[in-house]
Amino acid sequence: MAVQPIRLFGDPVLRTKAEPVASYDKELRRLVQDLTDTMLAAPGTGLAAPQIGVGLRVFTYNVEDVVGHLINPSLELSEEEQRGLEGCLSIPGISIDCVRAMRVIAKGFNMYGDPVTIEGSELLARCLQHETDHLDGVLFLDRLDKDTRKEAMRLIREAEWSGLAAPDVRVSPHSTFGRAL
Numbered sequence: 001m002a003v004q005p006i007r008l009f010g011d012p013v014l015r016t017k018a019e020p021v022a023s024y025d026k027e028l029r030r031l032v033q034d035l036t037d038t039m040l041a042a043p044g045t046g047l048a049a050p051q052i053g054v055g056l057r058v059f060t061y062n063v064e065d066v067v068g069h070l071i072n073p074s075l076e077l078s079e080e081e082q083r084g085l086e087g088c089l090s091i092p093g094i095s096i097d098c099v100r101a102m103r104v105i106a107k108g109f110n111m112y113g114d115p116v117t118i119e120g121s122e123l124l125a126r127c128l129q130h131e132t133d134h135l136d137g138v139l140f141l142d143r144l145d146k147d148t149r150k151e152a153m154r155l156i157r158e159a160e161w162s163g164l165a166a167p168d169v170r171v172s173p174h175s176t177f178g179r180a181l
Contacts, residue, residue, distance in 0.1 A: 003041045004034050004052040009091045009139070009156055013050050018057045018135040021071050024113035028058070032069045032111045035060040040067070044089045046127045048134030051090050059131035063124045070116060073108040073132050077101035082122060086130065086140045094155050096148060098140050100126045 007013055021028060031054060039047035039060050048059040060069045080102040087095040104125040106118040120128055130140055141152050156162055 002034050002037060004038045006038065006042065006047075006051050006089050007053055008161055009088075010162075011053075011090075013053050013055065014090055014134070014139065015137045016050065016055060017137045018048075018050055018055045020057050021109075024071075024109070024111060028071075029111045031056070031058060032060065032071075035069065036067060039089075042089050045123070046131040047089060048131045050134055050137075057135045059135065061124070061127050061131060063120070063127050068118070069111060070106055070108040070118065070128075070131075071111065073106050073128070073135070075128065075132055076105040076107075077129070078103035078125075082126070084122075084126065086126060088130070088140055091139070091141070091156060092161055093159060094152065096140070096144060096152050098143050100129050100143075104128045106132070 031049065035047050035049060035052065035058065038052055039045075039062055043062075045063060046059060046061040049056045057072045058069065059073070060067070078101045081099050082102045083097055083099050085095040086098040086100075087093075102125060103121045104119070106120070106128045108116055110116050118124075118128065133140065133143075141149055144152060
């Protein structure tokens with residue numbers, strides 16, 4: 001299908017809560033393919049639709065050579081936590097220690113509307129939480145303590161890509177999803 005431009009930190013779409021998917025049609029399957037192609041080309045561990053400018057609750061993941069997607073996710077988080085480096089394709093070149101739940105049960109749907117349950121720990125759990133956060137307009141920076149977030153913002157200001165304009169594309173590359181956010 002097509003690799004899409006990834007929106008960078010500062011683009012308002014990354015702070016906008018995505019809308020639930022209502023139609024499991026050809027356009028949605030194309031969106032999932034575009035997300036997958038873009039994630040693999042980046043390369044990344046996950047990619048949410050808002051990161052390519054589409055305000056829908058869809059993300060893809062690629063953890064330990066398992067590539068998948070989830071639509072309209074809901075998460076059940078363990079109380080046990082993990083600490084580890086986390087990065088984001090929308091904040092390139094910056095990885096920071098972040099606390100997440102150790103285990104996750106994610107429920108949602110595949111691109112055909114069939115129910116899906118994904119159980120994961122460690123990296124998969126981190127990925128599922130990170131991508132679901134994107135659908136809620138939350139960045140992993142929001143999960144950092146005050147001092148660590150301040151340091152992360154300094155790194156972002158100094159990054160080569162910082163301040164670059166968002167690509168001049170519609171909110172969605174797919175005509176049926178073309179709503180302004």
